[in-house]
Amino acid sequence: MLLVVLLLGLPLLGLLAAGKDLSHYWEFPPLTQYVSHAPFSWYVFFALVLLAILVFGFLFFQLHHRHASTALNPAGARAAFPWWGGLGLLLVAASWLVAWNRFPPLHLVQPYTFLPLWLGYIVFINGLSYYRSSSCLLVDRSNYFLALFPISSCFWWFFEYLNRFVQNWHYLGIEDFSVKGYIFHASLCFSTVLPAVLSTEELLATYPRLTEPLKDSLLIPAPGNSLVELSSLAASAVGLLAIGIWPDYLFPLLWLSPLFIILTIQRMLGQATFLDSVSQGDWRPVWLPALAALCCGFFWELWNVHSYAHWVYSVPLVQKAHIFEMPLLGYLGYLPFGLECRAVASLVETILQRDDTQPG
Numbered sequence: 001m002l003l004v005v006l007l008l009g010l011p012l013l014g015l016l017a018a019g020k021d022l023s024h025y026w027e028f029p030p031l032t033q034y035v036s037h038a039p040f041s042w043y044v045f046f047a048l049v050l051l052a053i054l055v056f057g058f059l060f061f062q063l064h065h066r067h068a069s070t071a072l073n074p075a076g077a078r079a080a081f082p083w084w085g086g087l088g089l090l091l092v093a094a095s096w097l098v099a100w101n102r103f104p105p106l107h108l109v110q111p112y113t114f115l116p117l118w119l120g121y122i123v124f125i126n127g128l129s130y131y132r133s134s135s136c137l138l139v140d141r142s143n144y145f146l147a148l149f150p151i152s153s154c155f156w157w158f159f160e161y162l163n164r165f166v167q168n169w170h171y172l173g174i175e176d177f178s179v180k181g182y183i184f185h186a187s188l189c190f191s192t193v194l195p196a197v198l199s200t201e202e203l204l205a206t207y208p209r210l211t212e213p214l215k216d217s218l219l220i221p222a223p224g225n226s227l228v229e230l231s232s233l234a235a236s237a238v239g240l241l242a243i244g245i246w247p248d249y250l251f252p253l254l255w256l257s258p259l260f261i262i263l264t265i266q267r268m269l270g271q272a273t274f275l276d277s278v279s280q281g282d283w284r285p286v287w288l289p290a291l292a293a294l295c296c297g298f299f300w301e302l303w304n305v306h307s308y309a310h311w312v313y314s315v316p317l318v319q320k321a322h323i324f325e326m327p328l329l330g331y332l333g334y335l336p337f338g339l340e341c342r343a344v345a346s347l348v349e350t351i352l353q354r355d356d357t358q359p360g
Contacts, residue, residue, distance in 0.1 A: 006261055007158060010240040011165045018245045025164045029174045029182040035167035037316040038248040044317040048329045055335070059287060063213045079134040085127015091120030100306040110308035111173055112185065117303050118192035125199045132206040137199055144352055145195065151348050152194035153187045155341075159254070160186075165244035166251045168330075173309035197341040201292035205284075210291070214283040221279050229264050236260040248316040255336040262343050271350075274342050286339065293338025294331065301326045 015022060024034040098106055099113035122138075129136035137145040163169060174182060204210055239253040240261075266273050274285040301324035304310045312325050321328040 003262065003265060006237055007240070007258055008161065010237055011162060011243050014241040015165070015244045017241075020244065028179045029177050030160075030164065030170060031175065033167065033170060033314075035247055035314075037167075037314050037319075039317075040319050041317045045320065045329065048318060048332065052329070052332055058218075059214075059283075062217050062283070063210070078131055081131040082127045085124050085130065088120045088123030088125075088127055091116055092124060093120075095120060096303060099303060099308070102308075111176075112309075113307055114189045114303075114309070115185075115192065118189070118196055121299065122192060122195045122199050125196070125203050129199065129203045129206060132203070137195075137202055144349060147348055147352060148194040148198060148345065149191040151344065153191040155344055156190035156193045157187070158258070160190075162243070162254045162258075166247035166254055168251055168254070168315050169311045169313050171309065171311050173307075194341055194345060196296050197289065197292050197338060198345050200295050201288045201338075201342070204288050204292055204295070211284050211288065214287050215281075217281050217283045219279060219281040226268070229268050232260055233264045233268070236264070251316060252333070255333045255340070259336050259340045259343065262340070262347075266343075274339075274346055285342065289338040289342035290335040291338070293334040293341060297326075297331060297334035297337075 012022075015025070024032050095113050095116040098109065099117065102110070126136040126138040130139060177185065236253075236257040239250060239257040243250045243253055243257070263273050263275060274289075277283075277285045305324040310325070313319070313327060313330060315327050315330050318329040319327050323331070
């Protein structure tokens, strides 16, 4: 309940405090553009480029530097590629063909290609994981895998809610949807986000060269001071409070504040987080979900660019050097988003395990 109050209530409270008109924020489908964004800034662009170089430079240095001295475990015995993985790939191919072409007989299904594309992707990626390691979420943890879909829908609706305050993206080709039709179809599409990222993370984990060098890396002690935790929670809460007041400058907090709030509350309650491994020098729980979200981000943007119903971006200060519809530096947002996916997935896993141990 505390998470719900903080994550949903704080941005709205900020708008009320600023005296802004709230009528546009509840529009379905979201069509009106009511946020004016700051123009491109070379200073911000180069500052973020430097940040990206530092982040990826550290990780790639660890992967390369430790490659020679780290015994890489060979991949496990491979199974035959499953037939259902092949069906997933066929679904991707067929949906991609329909999404990027305007075949007159199929004009009625043009706005609905996102869901089959990503269902096909999820099944195919699970097939690859099964082929490489003889296990995958779909086969070995089916209850957890299925639970991710409804949780994912709620999860991405939250980011759609936050986007109402900054309008970093908006949708085209949805003008003919009714309110109920839009909510229903969008909920189905949003349900694929967590399964896609978590399935991709599982596949990446089967490649030792991407994982083993980061198994014993730089140690960063986890802050155990309650004052630090309270300060982190307060700073993240203030960021969410102000996100709608200064969207041009605080829009990165759309991805960062929820992550820090979730992790801080977990630590304050004495619960383990996926970041605890960093204090032991194991960076895999950070690297893999971030990389998985970045990989999914590439395909989200690729399949989006020529689809009938699609999104476009209005990112202040860095709206240049596009790859598909996304400005280049916008891809940095996928890194903390991957960590949020992992944090929520770990929470779902904990709840399911707790329910399994309950008597009766």
